[in-house]
Amino acid sequence: MTLSNIAAKNVKGNLYRYIMYYLSNTFAVTVFFIFANFVMNSKVVKEGGEGLAKQFGSKAMIEALNKGLIACQIIIVIFTVLFVGYSISMFIKSRGKEFGLLSLFGMTTRQIKKYVMVESTIISIVSILSGIILGSAFSKLFFLIMGSFLGGNIPFSVSLKAVGLTLIVFFVLFELINAFMLVKIKSKEIVEQIKSNKVPKELPKFSVLKSLLGVGLLGAGYFIASTIKPIQVVAAFIPVILLVITGTYFIFTQFSLAITTRLRNNKSIFYKQTNMIALSQMIFKLKDTAKVLFLAAILGAITFTATETVYTFFTEIPEMASMGMADEISFIESKESKDIDVTEIKNILKKHNINVDYYNKVDGIELTRKIKNVSSGNNEEEMEQIFTAISNSQYNKIAKKIGSKQLKLNKDEGVYIYPFDPNQFEDKKDNNKKKKILNEDKLLLSIGDSTKEYKIKEEIYKSVINVTFTEYSDLLVISDEAFKDISNKASEEQVMTYHGMKLKNWKDSLEASKEIQSKIIKSEDKHVSGENGYYYSKIIPYTEQRSTMGMTLFIGFFIAFLFFIAAGSIIYFKLFNDIKQDDIEYGILRNIGASRKNIKSIITKQTGIIFFLPFVVGVVHSLFALKPLGAMLQKNLIMNGLTVAGGYLVFQIIYFLVIRTIYIKKMEALK
Numbered sequence: 001m002t003l004s005n006i007a008a009k010n011v012k013g014n015l016y017r018y019i020m021y022y023l024s025n026t027f028a029v030t031v032f033f034i035f036a037n038f039v040m041n042s043k044v045v046k047e048g049g050e051g052l053a054k055q056f057g058s059k060a061m062i063e064a065l066n067k068g069l070i071a072c073q074i075i076i077v078i079f080t081v082l083f084v085g086y087s088i089s090m091f092i093k094s095r096g097k098e099f100g101l102l103s104l105f106g107m108t109t110r111q112i113k114k115y116v117m118v119e120s121t122i123i124s125i126v127s128i129l130s131g132i133i134l135g136s137a138f139s140k141l142f143f144l145i146m147g148s149f150l151g152g153n154i155p156f157s158v159s160l161k162a163v164g165l166t167l168i169v170f171f172v173l174f175e176l177i178n179a180f181m182l183v184k185i186k187s188k189e190i191v192e193q194i195k196s197n198k199v200p201k202e203l204p205k206f207s208v209l210k211s212l213l214g215v216g217l218l219g220a221g222y223f224i225a226s227t228i229k230p231i232q233v234v235a236a237f238i239p240v241i242l243l244v245i246t247g248t249y250f251i252f253t254q255f256s257l258a259i260t261t262r263l264r265n266n267k268s269i270f271y272k273q274t275n276m277i278a279l280s281q282m283i284f285k286l287k288d289t290a291k292v293l294f295l296a297a298i299l300g301a302i303t304f305t306a307t308e309t310v311y312t313f314f315t316e317i318p319e320m321a322s323m324g325m326a327d328e329i330s331f332i333e334s335k336e337s338k339d340i341d342v343t344e345i346k347n348i349l350k351k352h353n354i355n356v357d358y359y360n361k362v363d364g365i366e367l368t369r370k371i372k373n374v375s376s377g378n379n380e381e382e383m384e385q386i387f388t389a390i391s392n393s394q395y396n397k398i399a400k401k402i403g404s405k406q407l408k409l410n411k412d413e414g415v416y417i418y419p420f421d422p423n424q425f426e427d428k429k430d431n432n433k434k435k436k437i438l439n440e441d442k443l444l445l446s447i448g449d450s451t452k453e454y455k456i457k458e459e460i461y462k463s464v465i466n467v468t469f470t471e472y473s474d475l476l477v478i479s480d481e482a483f484k485d486i487s488n489k490a491s492e493e494q495v496m497t498y499h500g501m502k503l504k505n506w507k508d509s510l511e512a513s514k515e516i517q518s519k520i521i522k523s524e525d526k527h528v529s530g531e532n533g534y535y536y537s538k539i540i541p542y543t544e545q546r547s548t549m550g551m552t553l554f555i556g557f558f559i560a561f562l563f564f565i566a567a568g569s570i571i572y573f574k575l576f577n578d579i580k581q582d583d584i585e586y587g588i589l590r591n592i593g594a595s596r597k598n599i600k601s602i603i604t605k606q607t608g609i610i611f612f613l614p615f616v617v618g619v620v621h622s623l624f625a626l627k628p629l630g631a632m633l634q635k636n637l638i639m640n641g642l643t644v645a646g647g648y649l650v651f652q653i654i655y656f657l658v659i660r661t662i663y664i665k666k667m668e669a670l671k
Contacts, residue, residue: 020572021087022127024565025080029131029170030138031558032076035069036162037139038146041154068552072559080173083566086295088120088181090573099185113182124174132166149551204287206257214250217243225624230632244621245298251617252294256286281585282606292574293614299567300618303560305625308644310556312629312637314549318542320633323420323463325538326402327360327500329513330466331520332534334496342499345516349503352512357502358401362465364388364472365486366494367445367452387445388472388496389414391483398464401502409479414443414454417475421461437461443476448489454478465498466536472496506538513537564648567618568655571610575663583667603664611656619645 099112107115140156147154221243228236263269264279286293329349333340342359349356367387395417396406407415416438436459443454454476467473478486503509520535586599623641630637 018123020569021091022123022130024083024087024569025124025127025174026130026134027565028076028080028083028562029128029166030135031562032073032170033132033135033162033166034139034142034558035073035076035555036165037135037159038142039066039069039073040159040161040165041157068555072555075559076562077169077173079562079566080170081177083569084174084177085181086570087573088177089184090570090577092116092181092184109185113185116185117178117182120178121175124171124178128167128170128174131170132163135166145554146551149547149554204257204283206254206261208258210250210254211258214247214255216247218247218251221247222624225627228628228631230628233628233632236628244301244624248297248617248621249294252286252297253290256290256293256613257283260286281602282609285606285610288578289571289574289610292570293610296567296571296614297617297621299563299570300614301621301625303563303567304618304622304641304645304648306556306563307560307648308622308626308637308641309629310549310553310560311644312626312633312635312640314546314553315640316633316635316637317549318545320545325419325466325536326398326463326502327466327536328503328506328509328538329516330498330500330534330536332467332470332472332496332498334534340499340520344519345501348515348519349501349509349512352509352515354506354509354512355504357504359502360398360401360465360498360500362390362394362398362498362500364390364475364496364498365447365483365490366472366496367447367476367486369443369445385474386471387443387474387476388467389476389478389483389486391480392477393480395464395477402464404460404462404464407477409457409477411479411481412453412455413457413479415457415477416459417464417477418459418461419463419467419473445476447486447494448491450489452482452486454482465500467498467534470534472498472534507542509537509539510543513539564651567614568611568652568659571614572659575607575610575659576666579663579666586667600664603667604660607660607663608656611652611659615649615652619648 102112102115103109136158139158143154143156221240224236224240224243228240260279260283264283269279329345331340346356346359365388367389368384369387370382371385372382392407392409395415398404399406409415418437422437438456438459441456443456445452445454464475467475517535517537517540586594586602589599589602619641622645623638626637626641
C-alpha cells in the first residue's frame with residue numbers, strides 16, 4: 001500500500017476531524033471565486049456601466065465596486081494564510097501519538113512528512129474544486145443581487161480567468177502553508193511521541209495579579225471607548241485595541257481559571273448534581289483551550305463589529321444624506337432660472353400619487369461683505385461672503401410648520417440661521433465652550449452702493465429651507481420693514497425665490513422626482529444644482545446611498561461570515577482533537593456509575609461554555625466598539641448592535657447543537 005493510499009484512507013476514517021477545516025477552506029475559496037468572477041467578467045463593466053449611467057450618469061461606482069471586491073479578495077488570501085496555518089499547526093500538534101506509532105512501524109521522519117503532505121494536498125484539492133463549483137452555482141444569485149443594486153441587468157457567465165486565478169492562488173497558497181508547517185514535525189524518541197497525550201496534568205494555577213490586570217485593562221478600554229469624543233477616535237483607536245486585546249487574553253488565561261476555581265471551592269455549588277465532575281474537568285479544559293477561546297473571541301469581535309458598522313451605515317447613512325435639508329423637494333429661482341411652473345410640478349407629484357403636506361415660497365435677497373480669505377495663505381487677499389436675507393414674517397410661517405420658535409425683530413436686528421450645529425460633536429454638558437459659526441455681534445452688509453448694519457440677536461442652527469451646499473446657505477432673518485427697504489435697492493441679480501415642498505410619502509417619490517428633475521435641470525449633478533437653477537430631491541441621494549450601503553452590507557457580510565465560521569472552526573478543531581482523551585475521562589465516569597443522561601449533561605455544560613463564552617465576550621467588545629461611531633453619527637447604535645448579535649446568535653445556537661450532536665455520537669462510537 002502506497003503513502004497516498006494510506007493518506008486517503010486516513011482522511012476518510014477521520015472525516016469528523018477534518019470536516020470543519022474542509023468547510024472553512026471551501027467557503028473561503030467560494031467567496032474568492034464569486035468576487036473574482038464578478039470582477040473579471042467582461043460583461044460586468046459594459047452592462048454594469050449602462051446600469052450606472054441610467055441611475056447616476058457615470059461609471060464611477062462600478063470602478064469603486066471592483067476595487068472593493070479586489071480588496072476583499074486580498075483580505076480572504078491573508079485570512080486563509082493565517083487560518084490554514086493555525087489549523088494545520090493544531091492538527092500536527094495533536095497527532096504526536098499517531099506519528100510515534102508510524103515511527104514504531106518503521107516510517108522515517110521524511111516519510112511521515114510526505115504522508116502528511118499528501119493528506120493535506122488531498123483536502124486542499126477537494127476544497128478548491130468544491131469552492132469553484134459552489135462559487136459558480138452562487139455567482140448567478142450574486143450577479144442578480146448586484147444588478148438590482150446597480151440599477152442594470154448583468155448577464156451571468158463563468159469567467160475562465162476567474163477559475164484559473166482561483167485554482168492557482170489557492171493551490172500555491174495551500175501547498176506553501178502545508179510545506180512550511182511540516183517543519184513542526186520533528187524527530188523525537190518513539191516512546192516520547194506515543195506518550196505525548198498521556199503526560200499527567202497538574203491542577204491549573206492562576207495569577208491573581210494577572211486576573212485583576214485583565215479586568216482592569218478591559219475596563220479601561222471600555223471606559224475610553226464609551227467616553228471618547230469623536231475628534232479623538234483616530235488617536236485612541238490603536239491604544240484601545242491594545243488594551244482590549246491584552247485584557248481579553250488575561251481574562252481567558254487567568255481570570256476564567258480564577259472564577260472556575262472559586263466555584264469549585266464553593267461547596268454548595270460544587271456538590272450540586274454533576275457540578276463536581278463538570279467543574280473539575282472545566283478547569284482543565286479552560287486551561288487547555290484558553291488561547292483558542294481568546295482567538296475565537298477576537299475573531300468574533302471583528303466579525304460582529306464589522307457587520308454592525310456596515311449595518312449601521314446601511315440604516316443610518318441614507319438618512320444622513322439628507323441632513324440639513326428641511327423639504328423633500330425644492331428648487332430655487334434666480335437670475336439664471338425664471339418662470340419655473342410650480343403647478344406643473346404639483347401635477348407631476350399628483351400623477352405619481354405623491355401627497356404634498358405643505359408648500360413654502362420664500363423670497364430672498366443677497367447681501368454681501370468682504371472678508372479675509374484665510375484659506376489662500378495671503379492675509380491681504382479678500383473674498384466676498386454672501387448672506388441671504390429673508391423677512392421675519394416669512395421665517396415665522398416656516399417656523400410654525402416645523403415646530404421652531406417664532407422671532408420678533410426690530411428694524412436693526414438680525415438672526416443668523418445655519419443648517420448645521422458646530423457643537424453637535426461636543427460635550428453637551430459643557431455650556432462654557434459653546435462654539436458659534438458667525439460669532440459676531442454686528443454685521444455690516446452691502447447691497448448695491450449702500451451698506452446696512454445689523455445687530456445679531458442670536459444664532460440658530462437648524463435647517464429651515466434647502467439652501468445647504470449652495471451660495472445661499474448663510475441665512476439672515478431681518479424685520480419685515482428692513483427687508484422692504486433692501487428690496488427696493490436690490491437688482492434682479494440679487495433676488496432669489498425658494499420653492500419647497502414637504503411630502504407625506506417621500507420614499508415613494510423617486511420616479512416623480514426624476515420626472516421633475518428632467519423638467520427643471522439639465523446638468524450632470526442632478527440632485528444639487530444645475531444651469532437652470534438649484535434643484536434638490538431628498539429621495540435621490542437617499543436611494544443612491546441606500547444602494548451603495550446595501551452593496552457594502554451584502555459584500556461585507558461574506559467577509560464577516562468567513563471570520564465567524566473561522567471562530568467556530570478553531571473551537572471545533574480543539575474539541576475534536578481532544579476527543580479521545582475526553583472519552584477516557586468519560587469512560588471512568590461510566591465505570592463509577594454515571595448514567596448516559598449525566599454524561600450528556602456534563603458534555604452540554606462544557607461545550608456550551610466553550611462555544612458561547614467567546615461569543616458573549618465578542619458581542620460585548622463589539623457593542624463598546626460601536627460607541628465612538630454612535631458619537632460621530634449622533635445616534636444610539638446599541639439596538640443595531642443587538643440586532644446583528646441576535647442574528648449571529650441564531651447561527652451560533654444551530655452550530656452548537658449540530659456540533660454537540662456529532663460530538664456525542666462520536667464519543668459513543670469510541671466506547
